[in-house]
Amino acid sequence: MNKIINDLMDNKWWQEFAVVAFSFTIYTLKNDWMFISSLGSIMLxxxxxxxxxxxxxxxxxxxxxILFKKHKPLIYIFLTIIGIFIFSVLLNKLMTLNMFSQCQLYQNSHQRSFSFQFASVSGTLVCILSPIIVFKFYRIYKEQTDKIILYNQMQVNSLRTQLNPHFLFNTFNTLYGISLQFPERTSDLIMKVSHLMRYQTESTNKQFVCLENELDFINSYVQLEKERVAMRCDIAYNCEIDKANAYKISPMLLIAFIENAFKHGTCAIEKCFVHINISVKSGLLHLNVVNSVPKESKVVSTNIGLKNTIARLKLTYGEDYTLNIKNDPKTYNVDLKIQLKMGKNEGS
Incomplete structure (x- = not known):
């Protein structure tokens, strides 16, 4: 049923057929076609x-x-009235022809009057033009909506393109720091980084991915960071989901907030921490990331990752998310809530 309705709304030929069927039905009901018994009357x-x-x-x-392109409503109304008048005269003249004398239609005196023909022409015009105009505006609206969606998707893809090398740069910085302190563990860590890069590459061209896959990616990244700073930093990561494989999310969306926390929250030598909590209940994802803020930081940040991620949130989720960021002297707190889409299938 939905397919038929979609075909009707999108296909111009279906729309024309629907208009003819609708207007012809109204026309036959108005003229009591159920009393017609001869083929000749039907043809007339x-x-x-x-x-x-x-x-x-x-x-x-x-x-x-004239109305839609030249924006001259008064001229349109005037010409429409003239057109109705001319066609009403034409139909009224047809009523005087011999072929209508034996016709079972239009036998009443009021049906042969000029006023009846004028009303018929006017009413049929409304019955035919009204759905045509509705379909026209529907097509215009759909084209505009499709253009907006396409433009937004192009922006999202552009933001992802900018984010990917940014994430890659930060990840290799982490790997470099670990290799200096624990060179014997470098080979294993390279494999972990390889897994991160594989997921990033595979998810780049997808609009949405399974939430569990995204969270596995985040967990791997957190474990990698623990390898680097766990000895001198308090790292906590908790994740709870009410339904397994029930939700999907835009890929690489949460990682920028977590990256930022490790980048700035672990640069101090003492009393640094990064606390990450992720929960999903009834489709509402709640991400809370809190990290310590050092008194003096030598880390230079362009905030490209955060800016791009916030832009992606606006384009992808519109009003279905809230983001609050508190930057206190001692802590940096990110609180994000997203109403997730249902479905475990990954979309391209």
Missing amino acids: GVLFYIILYVHAQFNRFIFLP
Whole structure:
């Protein structure tokens, strides 16, 4: 049923057919076609409708552009009235022909009057133009919506493109720091970094990924950072999900906040910490990241990752997220809530 409705709304030929069916049905009901018993009466009735339909199409292609393209409503109204008058005279003249004398349609005196023809032409015009205009505005709205979606997706892809080398740069900095302190563990850590890079590469062209895959990626990154700073930093990572494999999320969306916490929260020698809590209940993801802020930091930050991530949040989730960031003298607190989409399938 939904497919039929979508085809009707998107296909111009289906729309034309629907308009004809709707207007012809109204036309037959108005003229009591159920009392017709001869083929000749039916053919004359169809001819009468065709004239009404031609008038509506004439208005549609000749007069409507004056209203929509030239924005001259008064001229359109004037020409429409003239057109209705001319076609009403034409139909009224047809009523005087011999072929209508034996027709079972239009036998009443009021049906042969000019006022009845004027009302028929006007009513049919409204019945035909109204759905046509509705379909026209629907197509215009859909085209504009599709353009906005395409533009937003292009922006998201652009932001991801900028974010990927940023993440890669930070990850190799982490690997470099570990290799200086624990060179014997470098080979294992390279494999972990390889897994991170593989996920990043595979998820780049996808709009959404399974939430568990994204959280596994985050967990691997946290474990990598623990290898580097766990001896001198308090690191806590907790994650709770109410339903397994039930949600999907835009890939590489949360990592920038966690990266930022490790970058700035672990640069001090003493009393540094990074606390990460992720929970998902009834589709609402809640990310809370708190890290210590050193009195003097030598870390230079461009905030590219955070800026791009916030821009992606706006483009991808619109009003379905809230983000609060508190930057106190001693702590930096990120509190993010996202209403996730359902479904475990990964989209391209």
